[in-house]
Amino acid sequence: MLYALYARLLRRQVRKVPRHVGLVMDGNRRWAREQGFDNPSVGHRYGVEHIGTVLGWCAELGIQEVTIYVASADNVRKRESQQVATYMELIEEIIAGRLVASSPLWRLRVAGRLDELPDSTAHALKEAVDATRDRPRELTLAIGYDGRQEIVDAVRGLLESGEEITEEAISARIHVPDPDLIIRTSGERRLSGFLLWGSPRAELHFCDVYWPGFRRVDFLRALRAYSARCAP
Template identity: 50%
Template sequence: MPDPLRSFYTHRLRRHVMAGPLPRHVGLIVDGNRRWARQMGMANLSLGHKAGAEHVEEVLSWCEALGIKHVTVFLCSTENLQRRGDTEVAFLMQLIEQVVAGRLTKPDAGWQVHLAGLIDTLPDSTTHALKEAVEATRTCTTGAHVTLAVGYGGRQEVIEALRELMYARAGSGESLTELADTLSVDDVAPYLYTAGQPDPDLVIRTSGEQRLSNFLLWQSAYSELYFCEAHWPAFREIDFLRAIRSFATRERRYGH
């Protein structure tokens, strides 16, 4: 599609989706960086991670334009840290520090940063950069919140939440049997990484894979899912708006 036609179509599609129901919270599984680099003929596949990291800021601007106030970006899983080579992981951490966290702390970024994952197990410089981003944006007044999921795994999150819940109840003198007899969903939620934020209404995964890959397993129980064929660095605003349009057409039943 020629650029003038694409621009016209994007503008028209944006106006259309803004007239319909919008998700409060969008989860993004940013998949396909290395496959995009291979498709582009790059010898160094890690350059796909660089393009993907730089793309995060642009996609957040699309969310901002629609008034979507909560976004969670799945940047790096626990499996990525365990299975990728040391050189690739080091490069990815550097990108997260310099590109993602660095750009989100700019004065005009407009997003309050939150973290999800085993942040303290990351390299010291990455942990420091991410926590600095949280502190630098703590007083953000736009009401927009972005959660960076780094070293994240959904199963691990549930385990950590249950562990913290048990520690808290034990500290108040409650027995394990008493906790088991009264345990509810509402008891667990405050101990999740995303405590205080709405569950994602829509989860978008790029690169054509149709699975959650351990992303927000608890929170996405009733999320609408959208799978896009484009690799993350090639994910266009048109693709994003089509995902939002698809969301608007669905009847949300919340398990009923």
């Protein structure tokens, strides 16, 4: 009862909702250890499952675009092969499979190097992108993603085309539109290469809870802080 009352109070304090929210879903393995799981990778399943819940909150609040940092290029290249394989299977099963089938709202996009992902994961994501083209809201998965490489690729494309290199021209080639708000869970205070081009104008919110434990009230607190800074 008290939790519900507090959530309603927080919602009333959100006077301005961002159009585009970026989420760094950090802390899955640490959450699993705290919960007593022998295999900390179990946290990845809980974390990926939690994406659907958070997207439900976003839809309820009228947020139109969400970009989720699922895995950096370094994550894909450097983690133990079995850990990466298991995580990619979860992406295929839960995001490309179940989430696409169950939600009529979200149009899927992918930012990152699909060619660095397992073939089955790349194929499943491409099929999910095709299957959701007509949906009204945009969900971008940053997977195999590197914010510096994204900028390099944009500049290289301009050089190859002979276009003038301007801020507007680079922005037009960046995979993800500028976010209004970026939230990172787990207590880390850094972006880790996420949305480097668009983040300078974004509000940043760092939350101490781990991603699988990220509650609706934690989300509303982030929106309240954004609203306090950005509402007229």
